[in-house]
Amino acid sequence: MTTDELEKLLAQQPVSLLHRLGRGRIPRHFRLGKRRIIEALLRSTATNRAGLESDLLALIKESGMQQAQPRTEPAVHRRQPASVEPEPTEPATNLDAFLQGIGIPEPSPFVPDPWQDEALAHLAETDVIVSVPTGSGKTYVAVEATKRAIELERTVIYTSPLKALSNTKFTEFSKLFGADRVGILTGDRKDNTHAPLLIMTTEILRNLLYDAAGGEIDVRLDTLGLVIMDESQYLADPERGVVWEETIIFCPTQARLLLLSASIGNPQDIAAWLTSIRPIPCHLVRHNRRTVPLRAGYLHPSGKLAPLFQSVGIPHGHASLHPEAKRLFSQYENETLQPRSR
Numbered sequence: 001m002t003t004d005e006l007e008k009l010l011a012q013q014p015v016s017l018l019h020r021l022g023r024g025r026i027p028r029h030f031r032l033g034k035r036r037i038i039e040a041l042l043r044s045t046a047t048n049r050a051g052l053e054s055d056l057l058a059l060i061k062e063s064g065m066q067q068a069q070p071r072t073e074p075a076v077h078r079r080q081p082a083s084v085e086p087e088p089t090e091p092a093t094n095l096d097a098f099l100q101g102i103g104i105p106e107p108s109p110f111v112p113d114p115w116q117d118e119a120l121a122h123l124a125e126t127d128v129i130v131s132v133p134t135g136s137g138k139t140y141v142a143v144e145a146t147k148r149a150i151e152l153e154r155t156v157i158y159t160s161p162l163k164a165l166s167n168t169k170f171t172e173f174s175k176l177f178g179a180d181r182v183g184i185l186t187g188d189r190k191d192n193t194h195a196p197l198l199i200m201t202t203e204i205l206r207n208l209l210y211d212a213a214g215g216e217i218d219v220r221l222d223t224l225g226l227v228i229m230d231e232s233q234y235l236a237d238p239e240r241g242v243v244w245e246e247t248i249i250f251c252p253t254q255a256r257l258l259l260l261s262a263s264i265g266n267p268q269d270i271a272a273w274l275t276s277i278r279p280i281p282c283h284l285v286r287h288n289r290r291t292v293p294l295r296a297g298y299l300h301p302s303g304k305l306a307p308l309f310q311s312v313g314i315p316h317g318h319a320s321l322h323p324e325a326k327r328l329f330s331q332y333e334n335e336t337l338q339p340r341s342r
Contacts, residue, residue, distance in 0.1 A: 001053055003042065009056065010038045015333070017059050021052070035336035092310040092322050098295060100312075115285050116141055119258075120148075122283040127257040127274055129232070130285045131267040135292035138260045142228050143176060145258055150181070150196050154225025159202040159247070161231050161240070163188060169230075170199045202229065206243050209250035224255045232259035235270065253279050300328040 001009075010018065011034075018037045026032070026040045041052060119128050119141045130138050146156045158173070160166045163186045170184040170191075183192035185200040205227070212221050227247075235244045251257060257274065264270060267284055274282035296308040306324035309315055321329075 001049075006049070006053065006056075007038060007042060010041065011337070013056075013060070017063060020059060021055060025052075033336035034333055092324075093307055093312045095305065095307065097312055098297060098307040101293070112140065113137060113291075115287055116144075119283075119285045120144055122285075123226075123256055123258060124148075126280050127259075127278060127282040128285060129259045129261075129264075129267050129271050129274070129282060131261055131264050132285070132287055133290045133292075134262040135290070136262075136287075137291065138230075138262070142230070142258065142260065143173075145226060145228070145256075146173075146177070146197060149226040149256075150177070152225060153223070154196075155221075155223045156197045156226045156228065157205055157224065158197065158199050158228045159205050159230065160199075161202060161234050163201060165230070166199050166201055173197060173199065202234070202240075202243050202247055206247045206250070209247060212250070212252075221252055224252050226256050226258065227251055228258045228260065230260050232270075233261045233263045235264075248274065249277060251278075257282070298322075298325045298328055300332060304328060 015034050015037075018034060018041070021041060022032075022037055025044045026037065032040060113136070115130075115132065116137055119130050122128050123141075123145050130141055132138060142158065146158070149156045158169060160169060166184060166186050167189070170182060174182045177197060180192070181195055182197045182199065183195035184190070185193055185198055185204050187201070187204070208221065229244065229247070232244065235241050237244075248257065257278070259270070261267070267286055271282040271284040294314055295312060296314050297305055298308050299305050306328055307322045308325050310320045310322055
């Protein structure tokens with residue numbers, strides 16, 4: 001099959017089939033329109049054209065077999081299968097309702113959420129994992145726990161996976177606690193390293209713990225009372241996850257561990273693991289209710305914005321696309337299917 005024949009055959013297939021072909025071949029294939037995914041498939045399989053052709057023909061055959069299967073159920077069931085929810089009867093939301101609420105909220109007194117009080121209460125006796133959605137207030141727990149540790153004259157170490165995030169936290173915490181009480185230690189920066197609150201990357205803390213395990217005790221670890229590990233979902237990272245594991249394993253027993261994350265899929269397993277390797281139990285604080293509402297929209301390359309779904313929020317289960325989003329999808333696909341200049 002020539003390249004032109006293969007390209008023509010790909011163009012005859014639905015987008016859903018092309019995305020199935022793109023799995024394992026094209027990173028983030030789900031973001032591409034039909035024309036671009038065809039081009040990416042041809043580029044990515046230049047050295048293995050036979051594999052692409054074989055998979056394509058197999059998917060076409062499978063799709064044809066599914067369409068050819070006879071339907072034996074009564075016509076009333078074919079009109080509306082039990083497994084498919086009916087389309088919503090209420091009118092689709094408009095753009096004004098979709099954007100409503102965006103902006104700076106009205107000032108109001110701060111009242112900690114029950115889960116924040118729960119995390120701080122348990123941190124006095126146990127390690128704690130906080131697994132809550134983005135924007136829920138994990139930083140409040142970190143700040144309050146730091147205040148309490150410093151009041152007890154204990155050193156606090158705050159780790160993050162990125163130097164940029166460490167620099168941001170250094171600036172933020174310097175304003176909260178005072179510049180003389182906050183230090184930073186990264187590969188590029190070293191300021192006020194004997195402060196009671198130290199900001200660093202996780203790799204730096206792992207190296208300090210390595211030195212301590214080898215007999216080179218660092219004075220910062222003698223009074224260590226709290227270790228805060230932000231973005232702790234990096235435990236699952238194929239390359240850097242071992243750094244988080246070793247940091248936890250070598251962390252001094254007198255220090256409490258506070259792990260923060262919005263995207264750990266199995267925090268209960270992590271809590272069980274910490275309990276098994278540490279001398280104190282680990283308490284899990286977890287909830288799924290978003291404090292900041294999450295909405296989904298579609299922005300067309302022309303600049304037009306539309307809600308992605310018929311409802312204002314993101315629906316659970318069966319989701320009906322907004323009519324305007326459908327129209328913009330079709331417009332984009334038609335534009336990307338225009339013949340290329342040769």
